[in-house]
Amino acid sequence: MTQPPQQRVLVYDRIGANRRSTLLLMAGFVVFFAAFFAAVGAFLAAYSGTATQDLAATTVTAAVVAAVIALPIGFIMYMAAPATVLGISGVHEVTKEEEPDLYLAVENLCIGAGLPMPKVYVIEDSAPNAFATGRDPNHAYVVATRGLLDKLEKRELEGVIAHELSHIGNYDIRIMTLLAVMVGLVALLADLLLRFTWYGAGARSSNRGKGGGAIGLLILVGALLFIIIAPLAATVMRLAVSRQREYLADASGALLCRDPEALADALDKISKDPEPLEVANKATAHLYIANPLKGHESFLNNLFATHPPVEERIRLLRAMG
Amino acid sequence: MPAVIIVAVIVGVVVLMLFVLVGMYNGLVRSRNRVKEAWSGIDVQLRRRASLVPNLVETVKGYAEHERETFEEVTRARAAVEQAGDIKGAAEANNMLTGALRHLFAVAENYPQLQAAQNFRELQAELSDIEEKIAFARQFYNTNVLSYNNGIQTFPRVMMANMFNFQAADFFEAEEEAREEVHVDFTGGKRD
Numbered sequence: 001m002t003q004p005p006q007q008r009v010l011v012y013d014r015i016g017a018n019r020r021s022t023l024l025l026m027a028g029f030v031v032f033f034a035a036f037f038a039a040v041g042a043f044l045a046a047y048s049g050t051a052t053q054d055l056a057a058t059t060v061t062a063a064v065v066a067a068v069i070a071l072p073i074g075f076i077m078y079m080a081a082p083a084t085v086l087g088i089s090g091v092h093e094v095t096k097e098e099e100p101d102l103y104l105a106v107e108n109l110c111i112g113a114g115l116p117m118p119k120v121y122v123i124e125d126s127a128p129n130a131f132a133t134g135r136d137p138n139h140a141y142v143v144a145t146r147g148l149l150d151k152l153e154k155r156e157l158e159g160v161i162a163h164e165l166s167h168i169g170n171y172d173i174r175i176m177t178l179l180a181v182m183v184g185l186v187a188l189l190a191d192l193l194l195r196f197t198w199y200g201a202g203a204r205s206s207n208r209g210k211g212g213g214a215i216g217l218l219i220l221v222g223a224l225l226f227i228i229i230a231p232l233a234a235t236v237m238r239l240a241v242s243r244q245r246e247y248l249a250d251a252s253g254a255l256l257c258r259d260p261e262a263l264a265d266a267l268d269k270i271s272k273d274p275e276p277l278e279v280a281n282k283a284t285a286h287l288y289i290a291n292p293l294k295g296h297e298s299f300l301n302n303l304f305a306t307h308p309p310v311e312e313r314i315r316l317l318r319a320m321g
Numbered sequence: 322m323p324a325v326i327i328v329a330v331i332v333g334v335v336v337l338m339l340f341v342l343v344g345m346y347n348g349l350v351r352s353r354n355r356v357k358e359a360w361s362g363i364d365v366q367l368r369r370r371a372s373l374v375p376n377l378v379e380t381v382k383g384y385a386e387h388e389r390e391t392f393e394e395v396t397r398a399r400a401a402v403e404q405a406g407d408i409k410g411a412a413e414a415n416n417m418l419t420g421a422l423r424h425l426f427a428v429a430e431n432y433p434q435l436q437a438a439q440n441f442r443e444l445q446a447e448l449s450d451i452e453e454k455i456a457f458a459r460q461f462y463n464t465n466v467l468s469y470n471n472g473i474q475t476f477p478r479v480m481m482a483n484m485f486n487f488q489a490a491d492f493f494e495a496e497e498e499a500r501e502e503v504h505v506d507f508t509g510g511k512r513d
Binding site: 108109111112113258 | 359362366450453454457458460461465
């Protein structure tokens with residue numbers, strides 16, 4: 001599922017390659033979204049007891065109405081997402097004077113990557129970890145925990161920052177924000193519809209069966225199944241993308257800091273640290289450089305893993321050295 | 322009817338070729354502009370470093386006034402950096418300044434009072450940070466040059482580059498590699 005990426009020398013070339021894979025990905029998600037809204041429309045049409053001959057037209061109308069309501073909500077979620085992530089992670093902004101080591105590492109590596117200076121934040125937690133978020137390089141945020149600053153050597157810190165800046169330079173932050181919004185939107189709509197069905201069932205039961213008949217019932221059940229499975233499918237898709245982007249950020253991060261061994265050592269330290277990160281949760285875990293939740297291995301956990309296995313990442317980095 | 326189709330096909334092909342050529346030309350210009358922009362990233366840091374030199378010399382003079390030769394070496398190198406005309410010249414002058422500063426700091430080792438001075442330590446820290454920034458700016462610049470030179474020297478863009486006189490850009494060569502070159506190859510890794 002996850003494939004180690006090819007080498008891309010220059011950030012612009014990588015952006016080009018990433019833009020193509022992003023376009024494919026987005027096309028996939030548009031198809032998925034269209035199917036989802038069609039299912040929502042079909043469900044609403046069948047549920048409201050529309051006559052069989054009107055089912056198609058009502059489905060289209062309901063799907064369009066659902067999309068028109070949902071897409072502005074999605075846009076607002078997209079614009080607010082980075083601030084939300086920073087808010088629930090309990091970060092505070094730091095200046096060059098307060099955290100010279102961290103700030104200078106970001107500043108210098110930004111020069112190497114040709115990126116504008118992002119905002120730099122710290123989480124006061126002794127578990128070492130870091131993440132980047134935002135919409136694009138001009139609206140980007142790099143976050144490190146206190147534990148990362150305390151437990152890592154300078155070169156390891158630079159490796160981690162290089163990895164995070166690569167997420168920014170590769171536009172991963174935009175993709176991950178978009179995917180999170182899409183997954184959130186699908187989950188929200190599915191949840192609303194299921195609740196609506198559950199509580200509305202009694203009141204509506206007299207209406208049902210008037211029109212649709214057997215076909216209506218079939219559509220109802222099919223659409224309902226799709227709507228139930230959709231959030232899960234969207235989550236699995238998002239996590240697959242997230243894992244693939246980690247390999248790319250490791251490779252370009254190693255190129256940027258010119259010290260793959262340092263990034264490997266940092267990953268080793270971060271993953272072996274026994275403390276879980278208090279402020280991380282299932283919604284933000286995929287953003288961090290290594291899984292902050294310290295889960296155990298199983299088939300299900302692998303399917304829902306936010307990161308590729310850390311041993312594999314370290315092995316690939318050491319092979320570059 | 323067939324005549325119309327033939328004409329349409331020819332016009333279509335010509336328009337398509339025009340689009341490709343315009344895209345190629347714009348790509349070359351973009352790439353050249355990136356090299357220029359990346360160069361200004363180095364230039365900013367070189368000037369920052371040069372502007373710290375008089376202050377540094379004054380500070381060291383206060384404690385080690387007899388090291389006239391070293392001061393002159395540093396001041397000469399600084400002037401060379403500020404007068405450098407092209408990229409090769411700037412790189413040479415910069416290497417000269419790096420050497421002169423290294424010499425100055427080695428001399429400063431002999432003066433414990435100077436070593437202890439707050440002002441001197443701040444200048445030393447700032448200079449070493451600027452040196453790191455120059456190294457990163459150089460890395461970014463050289464990657465851009467590599468990409469641009471590859472672009473104008475490979476077929477078919479080489480023809481267009483010759484026609485419009487795109488010149489290969491110079492790399493910014495440092496005296497010595499502060500960090501080893503890294504060879505990235507993830508393709509040989511195990512796929513999972």
